[in-house]
Amino acid sequence: MLIDKGASPGFFDAMTGLSAVVYLGAGVEGIDLQSFPKSVPLIRLATREQASEVVQYIVLRVLCQQRHVADYMSLQARKLWNPIAPRKISETRIVVLGAGRIGGWAAKLFADFGYDTAVWSRHQKTLPGIHSYFGRAQLAGALTSRDYVICSLPLTGETRGILNLSAFGKMKRGAYLVNVGRGAHVNEADLIRALDEGQLSGACLDVFEREPLEASSPLWTHPKVTVTPHVASFWVDSGIDQAADLCGQVARGEPLSNKIDLERGY
Numbered sequence: 001m002l003i004d005k006g007a008s009p010g011f012f013d014a015m016t017g018l019s020a021v022v023y024l025g026a027g028v029e030g031i032d033l034q035s036f037p038k039s040v041p042l043i044r045l046a047t048r049e050q051a052s053e054v055v056q057y058i059v060l061r062v063l064c065q066q067r068h069v070a071d072y073m074s075l076q077a078r079k080l081w082n083p084i085a086p087r088k089i090s091e092t093r094i095v096v097l098g099a100g101r102i103g104g105w106a107a108k109l110f111a112d113f114g115y116d117t118a119v120w121s122r123h124q125k126t127l128p129g130i131h132s133y134f135g136r137a138q139l140a141g142a143l144t145s146r147d148y149v150i151c152s153l154p155l156t157g158e159t160r161g162i163l164n165l166s167a168f169g170k171m172k173r174g175a176y177l178v179n180v181g182r183g184a185h186v187n188e189a190d191l192i193r194a195l196d197e198g199q200l201s202g203a204c205l206d207v208f209e210r211e212p213l214e215a216s217s218p219l220w221t222h223p224k225v226t227v228t229p230h231v232a233s234f235w236v237d238s239g240i241d242q243a244a245d246l247c248g249q250v251a252r253g254e255p256l257s258n259k260i261d262l263e264r265g266y
Contacts (some may be wrong), residue, residue, distance in 0.1 A: 001015075001018060001020070001021045001022065001035070001246065002022050002024060002243055003021060003022070003023055003024070003031075004023070004024040004025065004236075005030055006029075006030020006031055007030065007031050007032070007034045008032070009032040009214065010023070010035055011176055011186055011265060012035075012036060012037055012040070013035075013050060013181055014158060015037075018037070018040045019020050019040075019041075019067035019250045020040065020041040020042070020043055020246060020250060020256055021036075021040055021041070021043065021208075022043045022045075022207070022239070022242070022243045022246060023042065023043065023044055023045065023260075024045050024236050024239045025045055025147060025236075026044060026045055026046070026054070026233065026261070027042065027044065027154050027155055027181075027182060027266065028042060028044055028100070028260055028265070028266070029155040029156075029182060029265075031186075033262050033265060034157070034258075036225075037264060038120075038262065041256045041259050042260040042262065043242075043246060043256060043257075043258050043259060043260070044243065044258055044260055044266075045236065045238075045239040045242065045258075046101060046165045046242070046257075047238040047239065047241070047242055049235065049238040050233045050235070050236070050238055050239070051101045051102050051105060051233075052105075053200065053233040053234060053235070054102045054106075054152070054180055054233045055102055055106045055109065055231045057107045057180060057206065057231075057232035057233075058096075058102075058106045058150055058152070058178060058232070059106065059109055059202045060188040061178045061226070062094070062148050062150070062176075062178065063109070065148075065176055065202065065204075066086050066087065066089075066092065067082055067086050068084045068086065071084055072084070076107070078131065084203065087147070089113060089114040089115055090114055090116070091116075092115050092116065092147050092148070093115070093116040093117075093118075093145055093146045093147050093148075093172075094107075094115045094116070094117050094118070094146060094147065094148040094149075094150065095117075095118045095119065095120060095133075095142050095143065095146040095148070095150070096110075096117070096118075096119045096120075096150045096152060097120050097121075097142070097149065097150065097151045097152065097153050097162075097181075097242040098119075098120075098151065098152035098153040098154065098181065099119035099120070099121040099125045099127065100121070100152070100154075100266075102152045102180075103119060103121075103150070103153075104119065104125065104127060105132050106150065106152065107119050107127060108127065108130070110191075111127075111128075111129045111130050112155070117122050117129070117130050117131075118131040118132070118133060118142060118146070119131075119132055119133065119142075119145075120133040120134065120138065120139060120142035121133075121134055122134065122158075122264075123135075125225070127232075136158075139162075139167070139170075140170045143167060143170045143171045143172055144172065145155055145183065146171065146172055147172060147174075147175060147176065148175065148176050148178065149163075149175055149176070149177050149178070149233055150177075150178045150179075150180070150183040151163060151169060151178070151179040151185050151186070152180055152264035153181045153182075153185055154181070154182075154253075154265060155181065155182040155184055155265075156184065156264065156265040156266065159181075159185055159263070160184050160185070161185070161186075161187050161217065163177070163179070163185050163186045163187065163190075163191070164186075164187040164190045165187065165190040165193065168190060168191070168194035168199050168200060169199065170192075171199065171200065172199040173198065173199055174198070174199075174200070175199075175200055175201065175202040176200065176201050176202050176203065176204075177191070177202075177204070177205075178203070178204045179203070179205050179206065179207055180206050181207060181230040182207050183205075183208035183211065184209055185207075185210040186205070187208075188208070188209055188217075191203060192218060192219070192222065195224045195225070197211050200224070201224065202224040202225065203224065203225050203226070204225075204226040204228070204229055205219065205225065205226070205228070206228045206231065207230055207232075208230075211229075211230055212229065213227060213229070242258070245257075
């Protein structure tokens with residue numbers, strides 16, 4: 001079965017003979033995992049093309065900020081010639097929250113560029129040239145002194161609301177946030193407060209607590225916020241190819257790839 005946008009509790013109760021359920025998304029927070037049948041493999045969308053799109057988005061947003069793209073657009077509109085020195089890469093510190101297929105890839109690219117790069121995840125990772133923070137106790141250390149904080153976490157009970165006033169307070173004053181995880185990772189009211197008080201210099205948000213983002217949301221017009229409509233990864237057609245491969249795995253009796261751990265939620 002292919003499914004998108006989630007399913008309510010009990011949705012699968014009357015279904016028998018399911019070999020697998022493929023969720024056309026990077027995360028499966030739209031499915032109630034407590035009521036999901038434990039005997040049925042739940043597969044997430046995890047193609048290289050999809051991951052590449054999100055990694056491209058992450059790198060783009062950091063480089064746009066680092067190289068003052070918005071500032072130059074404003075200067076061009078006013079016909080002003082005003083070179084702005086970017087922060088030296090060797091002196092710029094980045095942490096990626098989530099070190100899986102997407103976060104780990106982005107972190108490696110930043111490290112290759114020469115950024116002081118770290119990751120934070122549930123368990124310790126081994127990534128050459130990248131410091132690994134792990135576990136809730138090390139989150140504060142991961143956030144401290146970082147110029148860019150990038151969220152690519154899966155949404156679970158442990159990560160919901162993880163970017164809140166307390167977390168923002170632990171970040172370097174003037175840090176910039178990029179969220180490509182899920183909207184529920186960020187307490188939006190706390191984010192606006194952190195921006196207004198200058199604790200954060202800005203934020204690029206591709207995901208939101210409610211989507212589409214409501215017209216009344218102050219995020220639309222906040223001068224320090226860039227809003228994009230959940231497009232870090234756009235094409236899901238590669239997921240159809242993945243589903244076709246999965247059918248072949250089922251037919252051949254092979255172990256299924258990209259299975260969700262129902263206990264962990266990813």
